[in-house]
Structure formats: structure tokens, C-alpha cells
Amino acid sequence: MYLSGHEASLDLREVVGVKAVKIPAKSSTLSFGKNAKVDENVPYCIEMQPIGPLGFSVVIITRPGNHRWRCKQVSFQCKDSSLCHQWITAIKEALKSEAFCRPKKLVVFVNPFSGKKKAVKLYRDKVLPLFELADIHVTYIETERQNHARDLLVQNSLDLKRIDGLVCVGGDGMFSEVLNGLLTFTAHDLHIEEMDRFEPVAPDIRIGIIPAGSTNTIVYTTTGTSDVVTSTLHIILGDQIGIDVNSVNVNDQFVRYSVTLLGYGYMGDLLKDSDNKRWMGPSRYSWSGTKSFLANNAYYGEIKYRLSSNSDSHPTDAVKCYSGCDICSMAGQSNSRSTSKVEISAGRDTDLQLDEQSDFMKHSNSQSSDLSGSYSDSNWRTVIGKFVAVNSVTMSCSCDLSPPGMSPYCHLGDGCMDLIMVSQCSRIEFLKFLLRTAKGEERKNLDFIQMHRVKEFSFRPLTEDSDLLSISSEENIPQSKKVKLKRQTSRTSVWNCDGEVIDQPKISVRVHCQLVKLFARGVEDPSLQDDQKRNCCSPSFDNS
Ligand SMILES: CCCCCCCCCCCCC/C=C/[C@@H](O)[C@H](COP(=O)(O)O)NC(=O)CCCCC
Numbered sequence: 001m002y003l004s005g006h007e008a009s010l011d012l013r014e015v016v017g018v019k020a021v022k023i024p025a026k027s028s029t030l031s032f033g034k035n036a037k038v039d040e041n042v043p044y045c046i047e048m049q050p051i052g053p054l055g056f057s058v059v060i061i062t063r064p065g066n067h068r069w070r071c072k073q074v075s076f077q078c079k080d081s082s083l084c085h086q087w088i089t090a091i092k093e094a095l096k097s098e099a100f101c102r103p104k105k106l107v108v109f110v111n112p113f114s115g116k117k118k119a120v121k122l123y124r125d126k127v128l129p130l131f132e133l134a135d136i137h138v139t140y141i142e143t144e145r146q147n148h149a150r151d152l153l154v155q156n157s158l159d160l161k162r163i164d165g166l167v168c169v170g171g172d173g174m175f176s177e178v179l180n181g182l183l184t185f186t187a188h189d190l191h192i193e194e195m196d197r198f199e200p201v202a203p204d205i206r207i208g209i210i211p212a213g214s215t216n217t218i219v220y221t222t223t224g225t226s227d228v229v230t231s232t233l234h235i236i237l238g239d240q241i242g243i244d245v246n247s248v249n250v251n252d253q254f255v256r257y258s259v260t261l262l263g264y265g266y267m268g269d270l271l272k273d274s275d276n277k278r279w280m281g282p283s284r285y286s287w288s289g290t291k292s293f294l295a296n297n298a299y300y301g302e303i304k305y306r307l308s309s310n311s312d313s314h315p316t317d318a319v320k321c322y323s324g325c326d327i328c329s330m331a332g333q334s335n336s337r338s339t340s341k342v343e344i345s346a347g348r349d350t351d352l353q354l355d356e357q358s359d360f361m362k363h364s365n366s367q368s369s370d371l372s373g374s375y376s377d378s379n380w381r382t383v384i385g386k387f388v389a390v391n392s393v394t395m396s397c398s399c400d401l402s403p404p405g406m407s408p409y410c411h412l413g414d415g416c417m418d419l420i421m422v423s424q425c426s427r428i429e430f431l432k433f434l435l436r437t438a439k440g441e442e443r444k445n446l447d448f449i450q451m452h453r454v455k456e457f458s459f460r461p462l463t464e465d466s467d468l469l470s471i472s473s474e475e476n477i478p479q480s481k482k483v484k485l486k487r488q489t490s491r492t493s494v495w496n497c498d499g500e501v502i503d504q505p506k507i508s509v510r511v512h513c514q515l516v517k518l519f520a521r522g523v524e525d526p527s528l529q530d531d532q533k534r535n536c537c538s539p540s541f542d543n544s
């Protein structure tokens with residue numbers, strides 16, 4: 001917004017709402033009269049000329065810092081109540097324009113047990129008044145059990161075709177439920193069966209998240225902070241951003257979609273241990289994280305991954321994903337071209353036979369030879385090893401515990417995930433990895449870490465007799481060593497899939513570029529001025 005002389009120009013893109021107010025005689029407000037006009041040459045701006053008494057307030061957003069947004073009232077006086085009413089109506093009508101993509105009807109799911117169990121109060125005190133100000137009609141649902149929201153969505157009990165978006169007040173687990181429900185409903189609605197290597201369909205409606213959970217990584221990664229008011233304002237302004245979604249298969253059967261972390265070993269053990277400690281609230285993760293750290297377990301496994309075809313893009317390339325990110329925009333454009341027809345993506349055509357050159361090493365830095373021939377895509381690689389952690393993230397996974405995130409240069413919508421493999425290492429080494437992750441410090445010189453930007457991957461634990469040869473350098477393994485190896489390989493971990501435990505270790509995962517849209521715009525580049533942030537970042541206006 002800018003004020004110059006007796007005129008005020010408000011950028012309607014950043015208006016939250018408008019309401020009639022009584023303006024005290026001495027208030028420092030602007031007023032306007034009949035000469036006020038909507039300037040059609042300056043999109044989204046209304047110019048107001050000052051005159052008489054009575055008034056209304058326009059509530060706009062401000063950026064006090066650290067990616068947080070707040071509201072500010074700008075009050076105007078009118079010379080009579082009829083003119084005041086006309087202005088309120090004109091602004092409300094302008095905000096309803098399709099060009100703004102602002103939601104008018106939302107279904108809000110609140111998980112009363114999220115995080116510190118304050119979701120209901122947060123919603124009532126901070127979110128609802130803003131939705132009311134923005135004239136958003138809300139259907140409110142307090143969840144009564146796990147999968148309540150998911151079931152309502154899959155059964156289409158909410159008439160999704162008549163609403164503009166779903167909002168979940170809770171954590172990443174609650175979002176995951178809503179995401180899975182929405183995608184499954186969308187597939188079923190088109191009679192598509194969710195099975196091995198099917199192509200999921202993008203839903204028409206957006207999802208918003210109000211952070212009230214334990215980790216809140218999706219909110220943090222898509223807005224730059226975990227703040228209830230900021231997220232509410234992104235929803236009201238009608239922000240939209242496409243984010244990548246994974247489909248996860250267990251034993252070649254589709255099981256669920258994920259958007260944040262898939263973690264085996266450390267992250268899986270941590271989650272499993274924390275699951276029956278929900279009463280501890282968010283601190284359950286620190287407690288179980290410390291336990292898993294002290295256990296220092298490592299697990300044998302084979303990972304096959306398909307590298308991104310863009311060799312310039314890498315988890316350590318130092319290219320941050322900011323609002324209006326070029327890499328995501330390009331990926332989104334080519335994705336919308338390729339999904340205009342039903343596409344069967346290139347994939348594995350035969351089962352991989354272990355490459356005889358793939359040799360187990362302590363830090364499994366030995367990538368096996370290029371497996372072209374075994375796969376229809378020569379970007380496939382295989383790694384065999386003993387891992388403390390295998391993590392795959394589809395977004396950076398910034399959160400309070402790690403503001404830069406698990407993979408700071410991961411992109412929200414590039415159609416790729418970052419695979420981070422931590423080979424067996426000492427506790428000191430692993431602590432170094434965790435601390436560097438928490439602070440966003442360089443990890444590429446840690447020789448027990450491998451990081452790749454990939455399109456899909458599969459993992460299988462090495463538990464079979466036939467696997468022993470591949471993890472031993474000896475051709476004839478002595479009986480005593482065989483027994484020891486058998487004991488070690490029989491131990492498996494579980495997967496942490498967006499905070500849900502997947503017990504079966506053998507999984508395969510594919511990423512689907514920008515499959516769902518959130519009410520968010522990505523993190524605004526802090527080096528930009530406010531007006532640059534306003535102009536660069538809102539994808540909904542690029543389309544209008
Ligand atoms: C010694 C310092 C330790 C620093 C740890 C550094 C690593 C932090 C990476 C964070 C990745 C977060 C990935 C997000 C996962 C969430 O989807 C999941 C569910 O969230 P919610 O439903 O809100 O509970 N959260 C977790 O799995 C917990 C991760 C805890 C990491 C310590």
C-alpha cells in the first residue's frame with residue numbers, strides 16, 4: 001500500500017477484508033468522496049479521494065519480519081453512510097473476482113489432539129474471526145478419531161464439488177490424512193484404481209494448513225514460518241502453489257501418498273518409539289530421537305534410485321526454492337503439458353539382478369555401475385550397504401528443529417525428491433550429521449553421506465540367504481561369519497512416512513510433480529523489498 005498526498009492506493013491482492021467503522025473525530029485517517037474511482041489501468045488498485053465524516057476500514061497484510069504476516073487497518077472517512085456502503089460493497093465485489101482466486105467456501109478439519117492440544121482454541125480465537133472478516137463460509141468439523149477426515153473425503157460426504165478448499169488445523173499427520181482422502185476420492189471419482197504404477201490425478205481444490213501440530217514442516221516449508229495468523233492470511237488471499245507428492249508402494253501394492261519425509265532407520269525407529277508417547281506432545285520426538293541416537297542401529301539394505309535427468313540440479317547446488325522459483329515454474333509447465341494426455345512414465349522393465357560389481361563397503365560409497373540394460377532408463381543406480389538412515393524428502397522439510405530443513409535446496413514443485421543415505425557410522429559422526437542438518441551446514445564432505453536428486457527409488461532390506469554374498473567380499477563365507485551376518489541382516493527398521501509408521505521395509509516410491517495445490521506461495525526471498533515480494537510471487541496472478 002502507498003499513501004500520497006490525499007490519495008490512498010491499496011493493492012487489492014493484499015486486502016484481507018473490509019468493514020464499516022465509526023471513526024473518532026481526531027483519528028488520523030484518510031477520507032474520500034464521489035470523485036473516488038477504481039483505476040482500471042492499474043490492476044488491483046483502488047484510488048480514493050479524501051472528503052467527509054463516517055467510514056470503513058480496509059484490513060491489509062503487513063510483513064513485520066521472519067516471514068510472518070500480520071493485519072493492519074487503514075480507515076477511511078465518507079461524507080455519508082450511503083457512500084460508505086457503496087465503497088464497502090465495491091471492494092467486496094472486487095475481491096470476489098475470479099482473478100484473485102480467493103476461496104469463498106471451505107471445509108475446516110480440526111484435530112483437537114494435535115501438538116499441544118490447542119487446535120480448537122487457536123482456530124476459534126485467531127482463524128475464525130479472519131475468515132469471517134473475509135466473508136468465507138466455513139463448514140467446521142472437529143475430528144473424533146484417526147482417519148475421520150480421510151473417510152469423510154473418500155466417501156464424498158462433503159460434496160467437494162461445491163467448495164473451494166479444505167483446511168486442516170493440526171500437524172503434518174493431519175494434513176497427510178486430508179491429502180490421502182482427497183487424492184483417493186479424486187481417483188475413485190474418475191474410476192481410476194490406485195494400483196502399482198498408476199498415474200494419480202490432480203484434484204481441483206486446494207488444501208490449506210493452520211499449524212497446530214508437533215512438527216508443522218509443510219507449513220514452515222511453504223510459508224517460511226509456522227504461524228497461525230500467517231497461514232490464515234495465505235488462505236484468505238487465495239495463494240496457490242503446486243507441491244510434489246509421492247506415491248508409496250509396499251510389496252508392489254500402492255499404500256499411501258506422502259509429501260514430506262520418508263525415513264528408514266533413524267527416523268523410522270524414532271517415530272515408532274514416539275507413537276505410544278503422544279501424551280508427551282511435541283517433545284516426544286526429542287525423547288525418542290535421543291533414544292534412537294543412542295541405539296545407533298544400522299540396517300542392511302539395497303536402494304535403487306532413478307536420478308533426475310537434470311544433472312545441474314543437485315541437493316548441494318545451493319539454489320534455494322523461493323516463491324516464484326524458476327525451477328518449479330519450469331517443471332510445472334512441462335508437467336501440465338505432459339499430463340494433458342494420460343501418460344505411462346518410463347520405469348523398470350525387469351527385476352534387477354544384483355550387479356556383480358556392486359560391492360558392500362563400510363560407507364557404501366561404491367555406487368554400482370550404470371545399470372542401463374536392466375532398466376529402460378539409464379539414470380538408474382544401485383547402492384548396497386548398511387545404513388543408519390535412509391531419508392527421502394520431497395520438500396526441504398524446514399521446521400523449528402531445523403529451520404534450513406533436512407535438505408535445504410530441495411524444491412517444492414520440481415518433480416524430484418532428495419535422497420540422503422547415511423551409511424553406518426559412529427555416534428559422533430551421526431551427531432555431526434544431525435547437528436549440521438539442524439543448522440543447515442555443509443554436509444557434502446562427510447564421507448558417510450550420499451545425496452542425490454531422484455525421481456523414484458525402491459528399498460529392500462537384505463535379509464535373504466542369497467543376499468549374504470552381496471554384502472560380503474568373501475566368495476565362500478565361513479559358517480561363523482554367516483551366522484553373524486544372518487543375525488545382523490534379520491534386523492529391520494520401519495518407514496516414517498509423513499509421521500505415519502509403515503511396518504514393511506520393502507517399499508518403492510515415485511514422485512508426481514505438483515500433484516496438489518496448497519494455499520501458500522512458497523518462502524518469500526528475504527532479500528526482496530515488500531513490493532517485489534508482492535509482484536514476483538503469487539502464481540495465481542500469473543495465470544489470470
Ligand atoms: C541434535 C539435534 C537434532 C536435530 C534434528 C535434525 C533433523 C531435523 C529434520 C526434520 C525433518 C522433519 C520431517 C518431517 C516429518 C513430519 O512429517 C513428521 C510428522 O509430523 P507431525 O504430524 O507434525 O507430528 N514428523 C516427524 O517424523 C518427527 C521428526 C522429528 C525429527 C527430530
Ligand SMILES: Nc1ncnc2c1ncn2[C@@H]1O[C@H](COP(=O)(O)OP(=O)(O)O)[C@@H](O)[C@H]1O
Binds near residue numbers: 111112143
Ligand atoms: N480426534 C482424533 N483422535 C485421535 N487421533 C486423531 C484425531 N484426529 C486426527 N487424528 C490423527 O492424529 C494424528 C496426528 O495428528 P497431527 O495433527 O499431525 O498431530 P501431531 O503433529 O501432534 O502429530 C494423525 O495421524 C491423525 O490421523
Ligand SMILES: [Ca+2]
Binds near residue numbers: 412413415
Ligand atoms: Ca521436490
